[in-house]
Amino acid sequence: MIKAGREESRARREHEQTLHPRRYTSSMITVHHLNNSRSQRVLWLLEELGVPYDVKRYERDPKTMLAPPALLSVHPLGKSPVITDGDLTVAESGAIVEYLIDKYGAGRLIPRAGTPERLRYTYWLHYAEGSAMPPLLIKLIFDRVASTPMPWPFSAVSRRITTGVQSAFIGPQLARHLDFMESELSARPWFAGAEFTAADVQMSFPLEAAAKRAGLNLSRPHLMGFLGRIHARDAYKRALERGGAYDF
Numbered sequence: 084m085i086k087a088g089r090e091e092s093r094a095r096r097e098h099e100q101t102l103h104p105r106r107y108t109s110s111m112i113t114v115h116h117l118n119n120s121r122s123q124r125v126l127w128l129l130e131e132l133g134v135p136y137d138v139k140r141y142e143r144d145p146k147t148m149l150a151p152p153a154l155l156s157v158h159p160l161g162k163s164p165v166i167t168d169g170d171l172t173v174a175e176s177g178a179i180v181e182y183l184i185d186k187y188g189a190g191r192l193i194p195r196a197g198t199p200e201r202l203r204y205t206y207w208l209h210y211a212e213g214s215a216m217p218p219l220l221i222k223l224i225f226d227r228v229a230s231t232p233m234p235w236p237f238s239a240v241s242r243r244i245t246t247g248v249q250s251a252f253i254g255p256q257l258a259r260h261l262d263f264m265e266s267e268l269s270a271r272p273w274f275a276g277a278e279f280t281a282a283d284v285q286m287s288f289p290l291e292a293a294a295k296r297a298g299l300n301l302s303r304p305h306l307m308g309f310l311g312r313i314h315a316r317d318a319y320k321r322a323l324e325r326g327g328a329y330d331f
């Protein structure tokens with residue numbers, strides 16, 4: 084009977100661990116931080132909130148740029164960011180932002196519920212990863228394919244495909260997104276409204292990536308102004324010191 088009970092709780096624990104991969108006992112937040120990655124945003128948010136945290140560093144493979152297998156022991160997808168907070172493991176940057184704002188924000192960096200600002204906050208929080216990042220990622224992949232050396236005639240075929248997709252799909256999609264964001268920021272200083280919020284933290288990565296590799300420049304002055312203002316924030320600078328090299 085006792086054995087059956089133990090068996091049952093072991094099975095339940097294993098099932099739980101499949102759903103919620105790892106349970107940690109430390110009560111300090113640990114940010115599992117991959118160099119040059121989205122997890123820089125999490126460090127920055129924690130600095131804005133003044134919440135203490137540890138950083139556990141992981142280095143990308145310099146050839147593939149993938150995360151090291153060690154991250155798989157934190158979460159089954161092996162991606163960053165992922166945080167552990169006591170017993171909890173939270174992955175996916177938008178979910179991490181929501182978790183940190185709920186638990187540690189005490190009403191800071193989030194507009195009041197029921198306001199137009201709050202709806203814009205929610206929109207941009209999701210838009211960053213759901214809509215802005217996919218075309219940037221597709222561009223990155225096609226740029227890599229285009230620059231991979233290969234013998235003729237494969238090189239000619241590959242060039243034709245990559246150039247075609249870039250000009251017919253990726254370029255126009257990116258321009259549409261950048262124009263949209265530019266027009267939104269011409270109406271208000273921050274993505275949710277007059278105040279800086281965690282949605283601006285979440286939106287920083289697609290804009291930094293766009294400035295680095297998708298042609299975002301001073302022809303879109305409101306977006307460049309946004310980048311200038313976030314880079315000047317003390318919390319942003321402190322997060323860079325904690326996170327190390329960040330090439331954006």
Ligand SMILES: N[C@@H](CCC(=O)N[C@@H](CS)C(=O)NCC(=O)O)C(=O)O
Nearest residue numbers: 120121149150162163164175176212
């Ligand atoms: N939508 C996810 C994306 C996570 C993601 O792809 N992270 C990248 C870093 S920017 C990563 O871990 N790349 C390494 C890999 O895929 O091995 C999030 O926002 O958390």
